[in-house]
Amino acid sequence: MGATKQRTEVRRRQIARAALRLMARRGAGGLRIGALARSVGLVPSAVYRHFRGRDAVMDLVLDYVRDELMANVAAVRTQARDPLKRLHRLLRRHVRLIVQNRAILRVVFSEDVFGESPRRREQVRALMHDYLGAVAELFQEGQQAGRVRRDAEPRTLALMFLGLIQPAALLWHLSGKQLPVAVVTEQAWEIFSESVATKPKEERR
């Protein structure tokens, strides 16, 4: 029944957005072509006019996630000079990203990604690796600027940084938005950053 025709670029965008919504609710494995089509007012087979298949949709979503994460890193670089401030802002952005678009959690933790195809798994590994690399770079710059203690590996710090968010985000997600992620993460950042910053002996924070 008569969906009005749209140019393929338009449909691709619509479908990608719908995919994000669906994955937020049902997870990566729960991305059904049928539901996807319906939610943009098409018939399942119509999706194949715009994508080669389910995998191609997934790819686009993964690209989106990567873009968002990396854009955050770039953004905080322009917003602050102090490496620790940059990291703090990145933390907030990361939390906001996850809260606003739960699909991101699902993609990274997905089954699909986790076990299934070696290709997918490698894609996500690379994504996580790159993001961690960018975060580690921020820490390293902090070390060079004398703001961050030098007796810690930047990559370890980057992992800890992610660790400030991940369990809270997971629990938040499981509990259906009950947990105040932003607040908890902020508290965790305070403790973490304090222990990571070089102490200007006997001075205030």
Added chain:
Amino acid sequence: MGATKQRTEVRRRQIARAALRLMARRGAGGLRIGALARSVGLVPSAVYRHFRGRDAVMDLVLDYVRDELMANVAAVRTQARDPLKRLHRLLRRHVRLIVQNRAILRVVFSEDVFGESPRRREQVRALMHDYLGAVAELFQEGQQAGRVRRDAEPRTLALMFLGLIQPAALLWHLSGKQLPVAVVTEQAWEIFSESVATKPKEERR
């Protein structure tokens, strides 16, 4: 053809163990009755002699995970008196548990659990909640003993504790055992515990 008969309790144990192995490789969603049956030398339909269905198998696995996590908490309580030492030991045990049995990661991050049935989701939430509660208790005892700073919420500390492991474990898993989780986690613990412990100088607050 012709599997020798076994008592149902024996089969249940065999099946549960096989389920753990399978989930470690393919994830919770990848737990197939067929594969499960084959890996204990049975025919798919035979599984139904011992379990009501796929969900019942999942339930048993979930129970196992809960038991292991909680047993770890109990164990470290007997192994050390100092709350921080207990937490350190718990961290190591947690890492070992995950490394030795990857199914645990999959269960907690699973799709199945993540989106699908509200029941499953609630089960996992409760599991995580209880474990976090037990960890928070250790922190609280540390505060009462004057070993842990009092200006931080025990629950926040518990979340951070999990955060020391989770991202590392995830990356380790994605990269196919490349990352030295134990080492990285140990480094992270050093930084974390240092910032959480009360400093000999500024005793009380």
Added chain:
DNA sequence: TGTACATCAGTGAACGCGCGTTCACTGATGTAC
């Protein structure tokens, strides 16, 4: 500006596959007497 044709985004029916689950059955094991 109108006509002829190519392209393109839709449709619905059908196919195939994997998988969980059911069912009637069989032969081994356990139990009562």
Added chain:
DNA sequence: TGTACATCAGTGAACGCGCGTTCACTGATGTAC
């Protein structure tokens, strides 16, 4: 200790379902002249 019967853990065939994907088609949109 042997016999009769109940129970119980196997088997394989079949069913049903959800879902991704293909295909022949149609009517709208774009383009050449």
